[in-house]
Amino acid sequence: MADINVLEKEVPQTNYDGHHDDHHGDKFQSSFIDRYIFSQDHKTIAKQFLITGMIWAIIGSAMSIIFRLQLGFPDSDMSWLQPLLGGWIQINPTTGLGSIDPQFYYALVTMHGTILVFFVLTAGLSGTFSNLLIPLQCGARDMASPMLNMLSYWFFFLAGAVLFISLFLNTGPFSGGWTGYPPLSGLPQASDGSKAGATLWILSLVFFVVSVLLGGINYITTVINMRTKGMHMFRLPLTIWAFLVTAILALLSFPVLASGFFMLTFDRVLGTSFFLNEIFVAGEVLTTRVGGSAILFQHLFWFLGHPEVYIIILPAMGLVSEVLSIHCRKPVFGYKAMVFSILAIGVLSFLVWAHHMYMTGMNPFIANIFILFTLIIAVPSAVKVFNWIATIWGGNLRINSASLFAIGFVSMFISGGLTGIFLGNAAIDIQQHDTYFVVAHFHIVMGVAAFFGMFAGIYHWFPRMYGRFMNETLGKIHFWGSMIGAYAIFGPMHYLGMAGVPRRYYSFENFDAFAGFASMNQFITIAAIATFFCQILFVINFFYSIYKGKKQTEMNPWGATSIEWTAPVNCGHGNWEGDIPEVHRWPYDFGRHGRDFIPQTEPLADGEIDGGH
């Protein structure tokens, strides 16, 4: 079966020879629909992922504002939200005050988690930048299969459409938490949100898994098989390494989530009991639903769930490494250490999932193994942090929105990573697990940090996407607002958690122990609202700059070495006119031989040794 390998000329996209396949302005882009809707151009698909992700980010964070209002101002009148939320605002007949329906509060929290984790930080982050940068930085005309790539976006769109429809059900969207633990997700009679809401939630995420797998297969294949001439693995920018490992993690972990969803669907539809045992609903015993185990679902879920947090953070790490190096005008410190850290994180991420489950009554000796691996995964993470700081150290730093967000990422990753060491230890986690400490930890380390990485990437590669620059002043306001805002929101939450304030509660009014934290909750809510409006500023800047931003006049505005800037501004499908450039050196030749930078396309001089080796 190997005989097909040798016939390269017939295969347009292997493009090892570069000149067989220049098909810009091709049949793929002949009409409006081909060009902008069902486009197979990786750059357009990247923009589709980004803008869809932005819309979901606005919806998801607006939801968090609504439930933060409930937490910060539980006694205030919310009837002004009635035009938006309708029946989910309950009007007290005696006082006339409106408040959020408690069931809907849980639905909002569930949707916030699902939307932000899957739709924004997985699809919006890795979908956007893997699509944009893998072909451009590896030197390929497009992905291995542009068709599957297009389907990847449209399955994501379908997943989003299904979840969006579930928001309008009269029993409400799914409300059992973004982790979807049974029995809330497995039994339709368990709660209102467990009815049609849960069915649509599972359906939506199954579509999402299909989207991620189609995308991931393409990303891996393109990086492994379609690099341009001279682009060895150790000449790849760290972005590509990060996207590659991210896609491998997704490919290996999302099918396990799918297996859990299949079993959940069986439990819901066919009357099986994979995850159900000794269930009481409204005082009634379900005698036929025995023998299953809810913990089994947790294992299947977190076997995805933990790699998922690295699926979120690795692309951000890759973007930050690249942005920091370019804007510090210095080679990234410890390129190979960075690569091996990414690989180590990738491997270890499969061995730590049960640290989300210390509270399930697992054997403490088994917990010890997961503690060990959790602490070990801190090592490659710390290596990366050290290398980022060493990259900035002594660099000729350009202060702009991209570099500020990259530095902000490092700050957030350190702050959030440190509390991870607390929570990785079962003895401390058992105290902290159901408190705001956990909320603060994961929001900083994988929420805010990943967003900062994404923002750094957007500000930096905006010219590559639209041929214009984003507004720097608005960008800097956006950065400082987000930086201060994020710490103002999540800093106090650590304190709440240490004091034992439980997460997932709708109201603390009936608990004397937590009465003293009302003003802190108010402060957090106000900070959250302010930070939300900062993000709106970013959205305005983004869309304004697409049409009115400063035009990109030179091909390589940041003085970067990697080859995505050798393609013309606003290039068509196929990226390069003529041959794909050949690569001769690693991507971080800054300040070498007294020159500001040397592009990857420049041949090595006589006797010169490639910088990466």
Added chain:
Amino acid sequence: MEMVASPKKIQRIHPKKFALWMAMLSMIMLFSALTSAYIVQKASSDWLQFPLPQQFFYSTAVILSCSIVLHVAYKAFVDKNYQLYKLLLSLGFGLAVSFVALQYSGWLILNEMGVFVYTNQSSSFFVLLVGVHALHVLGGIAALLISWIFAMRKNTMEWSQKGQLRLELTCTYWHFVDVLWLYLLGFLWLQQ
């Protein structure tokens, strides 16, 4: 650029073939998760074991012969022996469909024995494993159907690089679901 010694040209695997291998890797993860869950649940709950009906062994013979037939059909296509290719492809397609039919008839036998999907964890897992595998087989049948339609159309009869690649990918996937079934049968048989 000509002045620089070009790096050695590497013989790379065709991207679409590589992509198929990646897809198969994710399917292996899916079935590993399902069979792991099976082992865990079997150890921890009231487990009622039932015998495997003969039908599942007949279907095994069918899917194995299907793989062999398709392999020979592929060789015939490469050798440009179109008459043999058409014949074998049709035969392979028939075998593929009868595999699914046999799996279903085996399930009907189990129903007659009083084993239903909700009877016990064992029967739930059985349906899950066999059912999810059957879904993957249906994907293979869809791919075979495409090759078959191409084979029956006169103007696409001739050998082409694209046709060979499509057929090779289909065969690889078919061998994969075949091996997957052997794994599942062995697994279920060992668990008895």
